[in-house]
Amino acid sequence: MEKQSGLSRDWITEVIKDFIVESPLNSMQDGTGEPAWDEALTGFVSGADPIWQQYKEYIGAFHWTPWEVFNQHCPDENVSADQLTVISWILPQRKRVRDANKKERKFPAEEWALIRVYGEAFNTALRRHVVDCLEKEGVPAVAPMIAPNWTVVKSQRFSYASSWSERHAAYAAGLGTFGLCDGLITARGKAMRAGSVVAKLSLEPTPRPYTDHHAYCLHYTDNTCGKCIDRCPARAITRAGHDKEACRQHLALSREHVTNTYRFEGYGCGLCQVGVPCEAIIPVKQARVALERGELPSPPPPLA
Numbered sequence: 469m470e471k472q473s474g475l476s477r478d479w480i481t482e483v484i485k486d487f488i489v490e491s492p493l494n495s496m497q498d499g500t501g502e503p504a505w506d507e508a509l510t511g512f513v514s515g516a517d518p519i520w521q522q523y524k525e526y527i528g529a530f531h532w533t534p535w536e537v538f539n540q541h542c543p544d545e546n547v548s549a550d551q552l553t554v555i556s557w558i559l560p561q562r563k564r565v566r567d568a569n570k571k572e573r574k575f576p577a578e579e580w581a582l583i584r585v586y587g588e589a590f591n592t593a594l595r596r597h598v599v600d601c602l603e604k605e606g607v608p609a610v611a612p613m614i615a616p617n618w619t620v621v622k623s624q625r626f627s628y629a630s631s632w633s634e635r636h637a638a639y640a641a642g643l644g645t646f647g648l649c650d651g652l653i654t655a656r657g658k659a660m661r662a663g664s665v666v667a668k669l670s671l672e673p674t675p676r677p678y679t680d681h682h683a684y685c686l687h688y689t690d691n692t693c694g695k696c697i698d699r700c701p702a703r704a705i706t707r708a709g710h711d712k713e714a715c716r717q718h719l720a721l722s723r724e725h726v727t728n729t730y731r732f733e734g735y736g737c738g739l740c741q742v743g744v745p746c747e748a749i750i751p752v753k754q755a756r757v758a759l760e761r762g763e764l765p766s767p768p769p770p771l772a
């Protein structure tokens with residue numbers, strides 16, 4: 469790994485875009501020949517951003533900073549946090565998949581369950597591909613979500629939590645804020661999946677265009693909406709927030725439905741991600757317009 473890394477944000481964005489277009493793994497796997505995904509949003513954030521330490525304090529000591537996960541897997545590199553960049557991406561659900569799941573009331577549509585399995589398999593391949601492309605250019609990198617020691621732990625505060633969260637990485641990279649149901653509302657809505665890679669690369673971070681971690685959710689901004697509450701078949705969402713344990717139990721039930729009805733091993737739900745105002749856009753008009761105009765809030769964003 470000796471090449472000079474004159475790599476740019478645009479180069480990485482193109483690597484992701486090209487893989488979406490060219491990889492045969494980007495497939496619904498349902499015989500239609502349709503891709504699982506057709507675009508990505510990308511964001512970049514420094515490994516030295518104070519938000520990583522805030523996550524650790526808020527989520528738990530088990531939650532990795534980029535520096536921790538990078539040094540676990542590349543211990544010989546001897547890097548400091550400011551030599552690292554987290555590359556984060558959002559894969560928005562396609563309209564066909566959203567429309568199918570919108571019709572469901574209890575368990576996921578076949579299209580949604582296919583994406584949960586094969587779309588996520590592509591996302592995993594994308595993580596590997598980004599790491600491989602960087603390493604070919606002499607830039608060591610790691611994808612935390614597929615690190616062998618990534619784990620889920622019981623958490624008193626959150627019921628359960630993990631060593632790395634793609635949604636939190638995306639929030640840090642300026643790609644979206646959290647909604648009442650805990651999903652991340654992005655410029656292309658909440659129906660999406662996310663991925664990330666930590667690389668030994670100094671890049672200009674993308675702006676984080678919000679000052680509040682709930683800035684894109686109508687419930688938190690003007691006490692309206694709550695549509696995700698009605699969409700949840702497990703009653704796991706209330707005005708008080710998201711009951712992760714009830715959600716997890718419903719997801720477990722969905723396995724039987726997917727196997728018996730669609731005849732493949734899978735699971736899913738995501739009913740709260742569709743048929744709601746934040747499905748495919750930022751529903752808070754002021755925030756949406758500000759983002760489109762490229763306006764940025766002045767104070768640095770607090771976590772909570």
Ligand code: SF4
Binds near residue numbers: 686687695
């Ligand atoms: S459906 Fe409404 S309340 Fe629920 S996350 Fe979206 S904007 Fe917030």
Ligand code: SF4
Binds near residue numbers: 738
């Ligand atoms: S994923 Fe399903 S069970 Fe979980 S909160 Fe959303 S609608 Fe409810």
